[in-house]
Amino acid sequence: MTTSVSTTSATNFAAPSQLTVGSLNNTLSYSSFLGLTNDTDQNGASISLGYDLYARPTSVTSPFGATTGTSYNDTASPPNVYTSINGRWTQKNLDGFGRTVLTLTGKGSTTVSQAETVYAPCACSPLGKMTQQALPHAPGTSPVYTTYAYDGIG
Numbered sequence: 001m002t003t004s005v006s007t008t009s010a011t012n013f014a015a016p017s018q019l020t021v022g023s024l025n026n027t028l029s030y031s032s033f034l035g036l037t038n039d040t041d042q043n044g045a046s047i048s049l050g051y052d053l054y055a056r057p058t059s060v061t062s063p064f065g066a067t068t069g070t071s072y073n074d075t076a077s078p079p080n081v082y083t084s085i086n087g088r089w090t091q092k093n094l095d096g097f098g099r100t101v102l103t104l105t106g107k108g109s110t111t112v113s114q115a116e117t118v119y120a121p122c123a124c125s126p127l128g129k130m131t132q133q134a135l136p137h138a139p140g141t142s143p144v145y146t147t148y149a150y151d152g153i154g
Contacts, residue, residue, distance in 0.1 A: 001021060001022045002020075002021075002022060003019075003020065003021050003022075004018075004019075004020045005018070005019055005020075006018040006019075006020075010030075011030050011034060014034060015028070015030050015034050016028055017029075023042075024041070024042060025041070025042040026039055026040065026041050026042075027039070027040045031051060031055075033051075033055050035049065035051050035055055035057075036049055037049055037050070037051075045063035046063055047060065047061060047062060047063060048060070048061040049061075052072065054072075056070070056072055057070055058070050058071065066085060066086065067085070068083060068084070068085045069083070069084050069085070070082065070083045078093045078094055078095065078101070078102075079093070079094045079098075080092060080093045080094060081094070087107055087108055088105075088106070088107050089105070089106055089107070090103065090104070090105050091103070091104045091105075091106075092104075095119070097127050099117070099119060099127070099130075100117055101116065101117050101118075101119075102114060102115070102116055102117070103115045103117075103136075104139075105136070111139050112138070113136040113137060113138060113139075114134075114136065114137065114138075114139055115133070115134045115135065115136045115137070115143070116132075116133075116134040116143055116145075117130055117132070117133050117134070118130070118131050118132035118133075118145075119131060122150055122154065123152060124150065124152065124153055124154030125154060129148070129150055129154065130148055131147065131148055131149075132145040132146070132147050132148070133145065133146050133148070134146075
């Protein structure tokens, strides 16, 4: 099977503009920081991606037209990442190291489940390691945790 990759000066020849494997063909477009912005296959099916000023993904549109939106609330207390599609959403609350400590999911304005994550110091990692992860549960109910333990090298 023949494979070929084409590049263009638009990306300083650093990223492929077209990928061909046998008779299958994908055309790719990029942002100024080489984040993939569009991928179109030989049938015209396409995905599109958008980014914020920090090169974090903010939107993804599937070949079927569904758009997933993501927003980053860096100054909120706690900071969080909010993702939504068709009225369903997920909010991940972050600690000071950017680790997820609480995941909330819902529909409309109703939170339907949550899951907590607990981290503890570990000699093998400067940020520590996850030591407990709650199974998703309804808000207001007691969480059931999976507990993790690590040896000296992580």
